[in-house]
Amino acid sequence: MCGLVGMIGPGHVNQSIYEALTVIQHRGQDAAGIMTCEGTRVHLRKDLGLVRDVFHHRHMAQLLGHYGIGHVRYPTAGSDDRAEAQPFYVNSPFGLALAHNGNLTNADTLRDELFREDLRQLNTGSDSEILLNVLAHELRHKVDSGTLKLRPEDVFSAVREVFKRCRGAYSVVVLIVGYGLLAFRDANGIRPLVIGQRRPGSSEASVMLASESVALDVLGYQVIGDVDPGEAVFVDLYGGIHRETCVSEAQCSPCIFEYVYLARPDSMMDGIAVYKSRLRMGEKLGHRIAQEWPDHDIDVVIPVPDTSRTAALQMANVLDLKYREGFIKNRYIGRTFIMPGQVQRERSIRRKLNAIELEFRGKNVLLVDDSIVRGTTSREIIQMARHAGARRVYFASAAPPVRYPNVYGIDMPAAEELLARDRSVEQVAQEIGADRLFYQTLDDLVEAVRFGNPAITRFDTSCFDGTYVTGDINDDYLAMVEARRRDDVKQAKESNSLDSTEQASFF
Numbered sequence: 001m002c003g004l005v006g007m008i009g010p011g012h013v014n015q016s017i018y019e020a021l022t023v024i025q026h027r028g029q030d031a032a033g034i035m036t037c038e039g040t041r042v043h044l045r046k047d048l049g050l051v052r053d054v055f056h057h058r059h060m061a062q063l064l065g066h067y068g069i070g071h072v073r074y075p076t077a078g079s080d081d082r083a084e085a086q087p088f089y090v091n092s093p094f095g096l097a098l099a100h101n102g103n104l105t106n107a108d109t110l111r112d113e114l115f116r117e118d119l120r121q122l123n124t125g126s127d128s129e130i131l132l133n134v135l136a137h138e139l140r141h142k143v144d145s146g147t148l149k150l151r152p153e154d155v156f157s158a159v160r161e162v163f164k165r166c167r168g169a170y171s172v173v174v175l176i177v178g179y180g181l182l183a184f185r186d187a188n189g190i191r192p193l194v195i196g197q198r199r200p201g202s203s204e205a206s207v208m209l210a211s212e213s214v215a216l217d218v219l220g221y222q223v224i225g226d227v228d229p230g231e232a233v234f235v236d237l238y239g240g241i242h243r244e245t246c247v248s249e250a251q252c253s254p255c256i257f258e259y260v261y262l263a264r265p266d267s268m269m270d271g272i273a274v275y276k277s278r279l280r281m282g283e284k285l286g287h288r289i290a291q292e293w294p295d296h297d298i299d300v301v302i303p304v305p306d307t308s309r310t311a312a313l314q315m316a317n318v319l320d321l322k323y324r325e326g327f328i329k330n331r332y333i334g335r336t337f338i339m340p341g342q343v344q345r346e347r348s349i350r351r352k353l354n355a356i357e358l359e360f361r362g363k364n365v366l367l368v369d370d371s372i373v374r375g376t377t378s379r380e381i382i383q384m385a386r387h388a389g390a391r392r393v394y395f396a397s398a399a400p401p402v403r404y405p406n407v408y409g410i411d412m413p414a415a416e417e418l419l420a421r422d423r424s425v426e427q428v429a430q431e432i433g434a435d436r437l438f439y440q441t442l443d444d445l446v447e448a449v450r451f452g453n454p455a456i457t458r459f460d461t462s463c464f465d466g467t468y469v470t471g472d473i474n475d476d477y478l479a480m481v482e483a484r485r486r487d488d489v490k491q492a493k494e495s496n497s498l499d500s501t502e503q504a505s506f507f
Helices: 014-023 057-062 107-116 127-142 152-165 213-218 257-262 274-292 309-319 342-352 376-387 425-432 442-450 475-485 487-506
Strands: 002-008 031-038 041-048 067-073 088-090 096-104 168-176 180-185 194-197 207-210 222-226 231-236 241-245 300-303 327-329 353-355 364-369 392-397 436-439
Touching: 002 014, 002 096, 002 168, 002 180, 014 031, 014 057, 014 067, 014 207, 014 213, 041 057, 067 096, 067 168, 067 180, 088 127, 096 107, 096 127, 107 127, 127 152, 127 168, 152 180, 152 231, 152 241, 180 207, 194 213, 207 213, 207 231, 213 222, 257 274, 274 309, 274 436, 274 442, 300 309, 309 364, 353 376, 364 376, 376 392, 376 425, 425 436
Parallel strands: 300 364, 364 392, 392 436
Antiparallel strands: 002 067, 002 207, 031 041, 031 067, 088 096, 096 168, 168 180, 180 231, 194 207, 194 222, 231 241, 327 353
């Protein structure tokens, strides 16, 4: 997953883009970048690290221009060095910069086509650079060679060709030098993208695009709505918004894991309030526990901060139990789910959370988390609860068992590293050290999210049921993904990267 921002307005947009990126920092902590356009000159700053570490005053002073784009990156397979921080830029036609959230499932085929047929050279292994070059190639063929002008209909025609060539998940914002901003979203709408205005109807309208509505809220923009699946939006230099559906058979199939874990609870995506969906997850799981275990001996419900708080609160209400905060979080430690190696994840969990002994001592506690992926976090937290004096530790997951890899932009582990891959509920409970384990059912999860927008009839639930909405994922592709995502492969890459850095510093 990654976070995107695009903005165009009457004044310099650098500070606003910076602030928006800090709001969606949870979507990517590996790298950050901003590109702005001043006249026909572009200014770019990107590097590894958090937003606050990448951009200093001297950088912001150089990022001039009244339109620009920003990106925070979460390191998916194949994206692990400074060169692959976004936005990416090519100088033809006009000058294009792109920021991308998602993953192209036919990236290898496209890379070969770009070299052999389109005669375009790529500098990184990133599928985002592939997407940029496909767009640049198609856009070049739509430009009027006589006038060298670019009309909205030319942009939409080029995007139609991109949709024909590119498969997978992609929400995209693009800066077109001298013309404005372009945004589009794949035909399944797997990754989110919203649009808003600050001053609708004004001759100096300011328009903003972002991965989550909360970024627009914080900066005072009124949300117009989502960029629809298969839709392209072109914002001209005066803030005029041009929209067109570029795919005839689009179907909104958002990734349900966005609502479980990825998104902030105060966001709205595809007409669904993330906070309300998590309340309903907790309500349904609470009723299930009450039905399966009516004579339970649970004393208190404690969430694993932060994502599971909403679901845990509603579970406590349904079960008529006390809700307590039993763990205090160090907010200066990143999200452990997106850390690259097992050793680093285990070390960070202990540094990230500390148990309040008074809430555990002598009690039977029900710990609630959003999901169980590798089981590393769950195992460590259960041990912490026992060390704090808990008599019994039960565990509840607001999501079903994660048994399949995600191929649409979430770098979940290789299938062999997923704890629930070939284990029963009882076996998973034993592995994480829980006295009893409860999972959400997939039907209940879908119902909890879909209740917010009944018009959505399908979600991408591939990490739970192995059904991939793009229809192009086979065993060979999954084997390739697994080979890239194994922890030992990642750790070897990280070691090589450190060695290269040390050698560069030495010389």
